[in-house]
Amino acid sequence: MNNEAIMRQAIALALKAQFKTAPNPLVGAILTDRQGKILSQGYHRKSGLPHAEVEALGNYKSVPEDSVLFVTLEPCAHFGKTPPCADLILEKKVKKVIIGQRDPNPKVNGKGIQRLLDAGIEVLSGVCQKECEAINPVYIKNVTRNLPYVSIKSAISLDGKIATASGESKWITGPQARERGHLLRSQHQSIAVGKNTLEADDPRLDNRAEPKADQPVRVVFASSGDISEQSHYFKSALSPRILFGGPEISKDKINQLESNGIDIIQSETPMPGIEWALRKLHEKGISSLLVEGGSRLVASFLKEKMADRLYLFMAPKIIGSQKALGWTGELGFTSLEEAFAFRFENFEQIGDDLLITAVI
Numbered sequence: 069m070n071n072e073a074i075m076r077q078a079i080a081l082a083l084k085a086q087f088k089t090a091p092n093p094l095v096g097a098i099l100t101d102r103q104g105k106i107l108s109q110g111y112h113r114k115s116g117l118p119h120a121e122v123e124a125l126g127n128y129k130s131v132p133e134d135s136v137l138f139v140t141l142e143p144c145a146h147f148g149k150t151p152p153c154a155d156l157i158l159e160k161k162v163k164k165v166i167i168g169q170r171d172p173n174p175k176v177n178g179k180g181i182q183r184l185l186d187a188g189i190e191v192l193s194g195v196c197q198k199e200c201e202a203i204n205p206v207y208i209k210n211v212t213r214n215l216p217y218v219s220i221k222s223a224i225s226l227d228g229k230i231a232t233a234s235g236e237s238k239w240i241t242g243p244q245a246r247e248r249g250h251l252l253r254s255q256h257q258s259i260a261v262g263k264n265t266l267e268a269d270d271p272r273l274d275n276r277a278e279p280k281a282d283q284p285v286r287v288v289f290a291s292s293g294d295i296s297e298q299s300h301y302f303k304s305a306l307s308p309r310i311l312f313g314g315p316e317i318s319k320d321k322i323n324q325l326e327s328n329g330i331d332i333i334q335s336e337t338p339m340p341g342i343e344w345a346l347r348k349l350h351e352k353g354i355s356s357l358l359v360e361g362g363s364r365l366v367a368s369f370l371k372e373k374m375a376d377r378l379y380l381f382m383a384p385k386i387i388g389s390q391k392a393l394g395w396t397g398e399l400g401f402t403s404l405e406e407a408f409a410f411r412f413e414n415f416e417q418i419g420d421d422l423l424i425t426a427v428i
């Protein structure tokens with residue numbers, strides 16, 4: 069097997085833990101002999117559990133002479149929850165390391181490679197680099213921009229509407245599409261809706277696809293903090309709740325929400341800004357956010373260029389009213405040149421509906 073073929077196997081290993089490693093990246097590692105025969109392998113399964121290199125090298129006091137370590141991401145050189153993997157590689161007497169992607173985390177970014185080179189280890193970096201990068205969009209965004217990765221999800225009609233003119237939106241898409249929506253919730257650490265959606269739909273904002281998994285943090289944008297005491301969001305303590313509000317929320321309202329376990333974060337601006345809110349989520353260790361509407365909130369994410377991925381579940385129905393809300397509200401563009409360009413990533417038929425995935 070050549071280097072690329074082995075690295076692709078390491079990528080496949082890393083992907084076994086997809087959506088389970090946050091805030092850590094997905095990483096796979098394979099130890100081979102010089103002919104490319106696999107001797108051992110491993111992947112990072114979950115934050116706090118061993119890194120991929122530890123899984124691949126753990127059983128050796130020192131690795132066989134002439135063996136080669138393939139790892140999808142540069143080995144770390146700092147103490148996190150576990151000791152530096154670069155030190156482990158030295159300790160196990162690995163002589164050659166082949167790396168997919170340099171770690172963009174400023175705590176590592178070249179330091180792991182340098183540690184290996186300084187110890188006289190042969191290092192080859194950048195093998196299948198693009199493919200290695202492609203498995204870690206969340207981690208890369210987190211460490212390079214200090215922001216959570218943002219996906220927007222909407223259930224829309226063929227004419228791009230999310231509700232009828234009278235506000236009816238349950239259900240535009242069919243049961244299979246809705247089930248997939250729950251899977252998306254299980255793949256994100258938090259979910260957000262705007263105040264009007266909370267009022268209109270009273271969503272539970274829980275993940276029913278994998279109920280045993282951690283439930284996402286529930287985020288609501290409501291400048292006045294004025295939300296119904298009868299809403300699921302107010303009543304259910306299933307997972308942490310954050311409310312982004314403006315500066316004018318009354319003391320009584322704050323007491324009422326906080327005594328009910330809701331964490332209120334107030335902006336200085338009358339309406340909480342999106343990038344500001346995302347920074348707060350990042351500070352709380354939240355690595356990804358699924359925005360479930362409605363139209364105005366989505367527009368705010370788009371206007372501030374804070375959306376990384378779109379999941380549009382499209383039903384073969386036409387709602388057909390100019391008064392009905394589209395999945396994004398007013399963005400104020402007047403020319404095609406200004407229009408946001410996404411890149412289609414995938415189309416999939418789910419029951420009677422289509423799931424269109426696009427990335428920025």
Ligand SMILES: NC(=O)c1ccc[n+]([C@@H]2O[C@H](COP(=O)([O-])OP(=O)(O)OC[C@H]3O[C@@H](n4cnc5c(N)ncnc54)[C@H](OP(=O)(O)O)[C@@H]3O)[C@@H](O)[C@H]2O)c1
Nearest residue numbers: 223230237262263264265289290291361362363364365368
């Ligand atoms: N089909 C679907 O997938 C789907 C999904 C979700 C919702 N919906 C439908 O969408 C409709 C609601 O959408 P909507 O556009 O009226 O309202 P929305 O986006 O749910 O909520 C907008 C409200 O959130 C508050 N807010 C606070 N910070 C904000 C910010 N930075 N940007 C934007 N809003 C912010 C504002 O109210 P305050 O100023 O009072 O705080 C604003 O009016 C409902 O009919 C619902 O059923 C459909």
